[in-house]
Amino acid sequence: MPDTDAPTTPGPQEDVVDLLLAQHARIEQLFLLVIGSTGETRRDAFDDLVKLLAAHETAEEEVVHPLARTLPGGSDAMVDDRLDxxxxxxxxxxxxxxxxxxxxxxxxxxILLRDAVLTHARYEERYEFPRLRQHVPADRLRSLATAVRAAEATAPTRPHPSAQTAKGNLAAGPALAVIDRVRDAVRKPSQS
Structure with a gap:
């Protein structure tokens, strides 16, 4: 079984779909850890889950969903559903x-959040990701993995429901990311 704690580094064939699928698997594992643990282990797992979800969704909102909107065949409704x-x-x-x-x-x-997030991930895996692979050239999908990693590097570490579009994330995201990272740095020592 692969080590899911190891960072996934882009390989020569890894594309944005591969990256997002690996993150979906890690999100599912973190939910299991949060649900099945207590105390400091639970707090740490929840913090990791929150950060991964915030970065993952920001990257999808900035990179993946705007691209999916350009694909043929009713993509706007599909993306609107995922954003909701x-x-x-x-x-x-x-x-x-x-x-x-x-x-x-x-x-x-x-548990309710886990069910909602995993259902959302399955919809992406079933409807959005196959369309990306069908309509977007493989080399572009590989370059988008780099774009997603860049978006995640500057993403907020907490959820911000009002910043949900590429424009909203680009406008507010950097400021929110700084605020979140300062909050994280201040809170970490007090949790020890």
Missing amino acids: EERQAKETLKTLIAGGVDADGFDVGI
Whole structure:
């Protein structure tokens, strides 16, 4: 079984779909870890999950969804549905973050969030990703993996439901990312 904690580095054949599929698998593993653990392990896993979800969705909103909109055959409705799912998940995630992993209702909330996020991922895998592979040249898909990594590197580390479009992420994302990273740095020592 591959080491999913190891960073996925772009190989000569890795494309944006490969990258996003690997992230979907890591997200699923983190949900299992959050749900199945307690204490500091749960807090750390939840923090990792929040950061991965925030970066992953920002990259999709900046790179993948705008490209998918350009594909033939009703792509706007498909992308609008994915964006609505992402917005709802961000709202739920924001509530879970505010309460913390020890809050009443966290166990139910994290399971509901997991179900929503994994359903969203399956819709992307079934409808959006195959269309990308069908209509976008392989070399462009490989270069998009680099673009997704760049978007993730500057993405906020917390969900921001109001910044959900490429324009919104590009306008507000860098400022939100700085704020989130400062908040993360300030909070980390106090959790020790």
